Amino acid sequence: MNLLRRKTDPVRAAAQAEARVAEVRAEIERTRLTNQLDRERADAQRQAAEEASRRDRRAQVARRRHRRMVRTAALARIRPVLPLLLINGGAAYAQAGFAYDDVAPNVWNVPSKLAFALAFSAALESVAVYVQWHAHDALLLKAYGTAARLRRSAWLIAAVVGAINYAHFADGLKPTPAAIAFGMLSLLSPWLWGLHTRRVQHVQLLAEDSNLIDDAGSEFSTARRRAFPWRTWQARRWSIDHGVRDPREAWRGYNAERIARKAEKTARKAAVEAAEEMRPAPIQATVSRLPVTELDRVWSAITNTASPAHEPAQPALPAPAREPARNSTNGARVVAAKSRLTSRRGKRTTVSVEPADARLAAAYPRLRDLLGREPSGAELAAEAKVSKATANKWKNSQSREDVTS
Incomplete structure (x- = not known):
């Protein structure tokens, strides 16, 4: 009994209490860490599941996008040729009807005739279609001669098939x-094939180089x-010509450009008018008032004047009415004035009878000083009152004389 009543050691008891407290704390910490690990593992699994779900969704979106792109590309390829398919389908139906009614023997049964009609059409x-496709391919390969020949063949085949369809119905x-x-x-x-081919060729040229496309000018x-x-x-013609x-x-x-042309025309007209004003007026006389004998002498002097062979011949002078004779000084005065009478289109005018070379030699320096350049043959002819051929021949002769001198 004394042993049972023996007192415990307080130090040992305190140590045991501390050991129990430490053990409880360790158990609590272990439990806490275990729970934290479970939470982290659950979070990781949840994140992995979400990431897998996101990958699946992205994969589904990518698959849908790919399918949509495939459909769009297929529609883009089919859309330009869809009218061709419809047109060819309608023509094939007509050819099948022709084969079924007119080509297939009547002794055949309906399935045989139907199969033959479909194969024939x-x-x-x-x-x-085969010839038109080859024409399309040749044009894209820049074999323009081959494409043109195949296109003509396609038109001929289409005309024959169209005649068959027309004759059947x-x-x-x-x-x-x-x-x-x-x-x-x-x-x-064939016309629709040509439209499709030109569009594809245009896209091809744009892809190669936009400068290969001939611009249609401004709109x-x-x-x-x-x-x-x-x-x-x-202005549209101007833009096409200048590539604007x-x-x-x-x-x-x-x-x-239009204003510049108008100003140049006005300046040329003013130059010609100035040249006309600067030219001295020739002495003129009315020949119709001369007596017949003096008029004949004046006409003889005119016709005997040396002139280039290629100048136009003067028309015959109409005989004026006889008038009382006057003294012969009138005829001498007319001949000294060197005038002549020409009748053109029913109008009688009085012009100078000075030789052509002299008139050209006098008109050339005037025009050159006035225009500031060498006058053209037409301008020199208008100034000297001669033909353009005469003016050009005189200029050529002057050029040859300058070269020889």
Whole structure:
């Protein structure tokens, strides 16, 4: 009993209490860490599941986008040729009807005739389509001669097929709506192929180099075309000639050129008028007032004047009415004035009878000083009152004399 009643050691008891407290704390910490690990593991699993879900969603979106792109590309390829497919389908239907009614033997049963009609229409239509496709391919390969020959062949085949369709549905030679419709379907196929080929060629040239495309010039607004129809047309021609696509620049450029031409024309006209004013007026006399004998002597002097052989011959002088004779000094005065009378288009005018070379030699320096350049043959001829051929011949002779001297 004394042993049982023996007192415990307080230090040992305190140590045991601390050990139990530490053990409890360790258990709590272990529990806490275990729970934290479970939470982290659950979070990681949840994040992995979310990431997998996101990847699946992205994959589904990518697959949908790819399918949409494939459909869009297919539609982009089919859309330009869809009218061709419809046209060729209608023509094939007409050819199948022709084969079923007119080509297939009547002793065949319906399935055999139907199969033969489908095969016949497919074969006949595939010939035209095959030739048109080769023409399309040759043009894209820049074999322009081959493409042109194949296109002509396609038109010929389409005309034959159109004639077959027309003959099958027509009432003899009398047109019917079905005959016209199915005949036109066959003829429209090469035209639509040509439209598609030109579009593809245009896209191809744009992809290679935009400079390979021939620009159509500037496009002007409807209001400008209505207000200035002629000037707008001229400005468009100017833009095509100069390769200008900006309508404002084309309009300014054309108007500047038009004003410059107008100013040049005005200056040329003013120069000619100034030359006319500076030229001394020739002494003129009215020959019709001379007596007949003096008039004959003047005409003889005119016809005997040396002139180039290529000048136009003077028309015959109409005989004037006889008048009382006057003294012969009038005729001498007329001959000294060197005048002559010409009648053109029923009008009688009085011009100088000075030799052509002298008139040209006098007119040339005047025009050269006035214009500031060498006058042309037409300007020299108008100034000297001679033909253009005479003026050019005189200029050539002067050039040869300058070279020899």
